[in-house]
Amino acid sequence: MADETLIQEFAKRAQSAEEEIVHLKKKIATLKSKVASEAENTPIDQKKSPEVDRLTVENTKLEYQINQLKRFIEEEKAKSSCIMTNTQFILNELFKQAIRVAFPAVTDPPILVQSTQNDKFGDYQCNSAMGLSQILKNNGQKANPQAIAKSIIASLPPNDLIEKVGMIMKK
Numbered sequence: 001m002a003d004e005t006l007i008q009e010f011a012k013r014a015q016s017a018e019e020e021i022v023h024l025k026k027k028i029a030t031l032k033s034k035v036a037s038e039a040e041n042t043p044i045d046q047k048k049s050p051e052v053d054r055l056t057v058e059n060t061k062l063e064y065q066i067n068q069l070k071r072f073i074e075e076e077k078a079k080s081s082c083i084m085t086n087t088q089f090i091l092n093e094l095f096k097q098a099i100r101v102a103f104p105a106v107t108d109p110p111i112l113v114q115s116t117q118n119d120k121f122g123d124y125q126c127n128s129a130m131g132l133s134q135i136l137k138n139n140g141q142k143a144n145p146q147a148i149a150k151s152i153i154a155s156l157p158p159n160d161l162i163e164k165v166g167m168i169m170k171k
Contacts, residue, residue: 111128
């Protein structure tokens with residue numbers, strides 16, 4: 001699905017940014033150790049050498065980049081948590097699309113997707129066929145709930161979420 005691709009893209013970006021942070025931290029540590037070792041071996045009056053100034057500037061830039069990357073990672077994490085959708089929302093959207101394809105004349109079809117009460121019937125159920133049956137009957141059309149359910153199932157778009165679809169007939 002598009003959401004999964006987007007999440008994977010954000011995860012890749014975050015991983016890349018985290019790797020960059022590790023790289024920059026290593027570079028900073030190397031620079032600090034160079035500065036420290038030079039400071040130990042340099043007389044006090046020579047400690048303000050151009051090399052130290054250059055390394056200090058570079059160190060400041062690297063610390064700024066690390067802070068920017070950390071902020072970027074936090075923003076990406078916040079965005080991806082906002083984008084993440086739950087299973088029931090995705091199922092609602094899939095069944096809404098199927099019902100609109102199967103029954104385009106119904107302007108505001110009921111979308112009733114919920115967790116099943118009994119595990120032997122699967123994880124989720126869509127109870128929209130009965131509501132659609134009533135709407136179609138009110139519009140003067142014959143409407144068999146079983147036929148409606150079959151039309152909805154046939155109109156479900158291809159997706160990676162739904163493994164199996166079936167109908168349970170109440171007697």
